[in-house]
Amino acid sequence: MGAALAGAFTNSVFGVLRAYILIALWQARPGLAGYDVSTAVTFCFITQAFIGPMQLLGGGLTLPERIRSGDIALDLVRPAPLQLWTLAEDLGRAAQQLLVRGVAPMVAGAVLFGITVPAGPAQWAGFLACLTAGVVVSFAWRYLVALSVCWLADDRGVMVCSMLLTTLLSGMMVPLALFPGTLGEVVRALPWAAMAQAPADVYLGTAQTGPTLAFQALWAAALLGLGALATRAVRHRVVIQGG
Template identity: 60%
Template sequence: MGVYLRVAGYAFRRYSTYRVATASAVVTNTVFGFLRAYILIALWQARPQLGGYDVADAVAFSFLTQALIGPVNVFAGSLELTGRIRTGDVAVDLHRPVDLQGWWLADDLGRAVFALVFRGVPTLAAGMVAFGIPLPGPATLAAFLGSAALAVLVGFALRYLVSLCCFWLGDERGLHTVSTVSTMFFSGMILPLVVFPGPLGEVARALPWAALIQVPADVFLGRHTGTGLLGVYAFQAAWAVALLGAGRALTRAARHRLMIHGG
C-alpha cells in the first residue's frame, strides 16, 4: 500500500508544477461555466421544471459539470499508458513488483485530487459568487465527495480499458475519440441526462458514463438522500467493480500477448 500512496503523492506534486496550465484551465472552465449557465437559463425559462430541475438547479449543474471536468478527466479518452505501450516501455512496467492497474490507478487518484482542489473548487466558487449557488450542508457535501470519488474510479476504469486496447490496435486514437465523445454525451456533460426523452434517457442513465457527471451533480443538488443515496452509490460502485474487473482480466491477456510477441 505504501508504494501506491507514494505514486499518488508524486502524481499530485507533478501536476502541481504546471501552475500556468492550471490557472488557464480554471479560467477556461469558468468562462464555459458562464456560457453554459446562460444557455441553460434560456432553456429552462422556455421549459420550466424540465426534467425536474428549476433554473437554479440548471445553473448549479452547469458549474458542477465544469468543476468535475478535471477530476474525472472528461476529455481524456485514455491514459498516458498508451504511449508506453506504443514504445514498448510497458514491458518495464509489467516487470515491476507492483500491479500495473494499481500503479496507474494511484497515479490517476493523485491527479484527480489535485484537479478537484485547484481546478474544480475555484470554478464552482465563481458560480457561487456570480449566481448565488448555495453551498450544501455538511452531510450533502460529504455525500457529494463520496460520489465524486466513485466517479473518479469509474472514469479511470473506462480510460484504462481504452488504453489497454492499444496492445491489440497499435494506435488508440480512434478508440480514444469514440471514448471521449461517448463520455461527453452520456455523462451529462453536454446536457443533463434528466432532459433526455423516453428510452434514450433510461438507457443513458443506466450506462457507466452517467456515474461520472450526472450522478455526482444530482447528489450535490440534494436529489438523492437516504436509501436513494445508497442506491446511486451502489450504481456507481457496481460499475467501478465491473470495469476494474474487466481491466484486470484484460491486463492478464495483454501480459500474455506481450510475452508471446516480445519473448
C-alpha cells in the same frame, strides 16, 4: 501549474457560456426535467468542476505512450499490479485537478449566479464519496481505452469515440433527465452516468447517497474487472512500435 491555471480559467469561461444557454432553455421551459433555473445553473458549474478530476474529455493516463515506447514491458514486471498503481497515480492527479481546476468554476458560479450548495455535512460527505467513486469509474473506463493500444497500435480513434460517449452520456453537457422515455432510462443506467450525473445529483439533493454509491460501485467493479482481464491479456500481447 500554468497549464492547470489556464485550464481552470477555460473551465470557468465555458461554464459561464453554458450557464447562459441553460438559463435561456429553462426560462423557455420552466420546470424542465424537474429542475428550476437555479438548479440547472448549479448543475452546469458542478459538472464543469468535474472535467479535470474525471478527465471527462479523455486522457489523463500515460499508458498509451508507455505501450508505444515499450516501457509497458517494465511496468508489467513491477511488484505492484499495473492496474492498481495506475489507479493510485490517477487518484493523486484527480485530487490535484480538483483543487486547481475544480474550485475555480464553482467560485465563478457562486459569484456570478449564486449557485446552491449542499444543505449540511451529511450531504457534503455523500457528495465527496460519490465524487471519488465517479473518479474511479472514469479511471476504469479510461484504463480500458488506454490498453486498447496494445491491439490497435493507435488510440486516437478510440479516444475520439470515448470522448464523444463520455461528453454526451455522462451528464457533462446537459442533465440526463432531458433524455426522454426509454432512452433516458437506458442512458441513466450506463456507466457514463456514474461519472458526472451521479455525484451531481447527490450534490443537488435530487438523489440519495446510498443507492447512488451502490450504482457507481457496481459499474466500478465491472469495469475494473474487465481492466484486470485486459491487463492479463496484455502480458501475452505487447505491441512495441519500431521493433
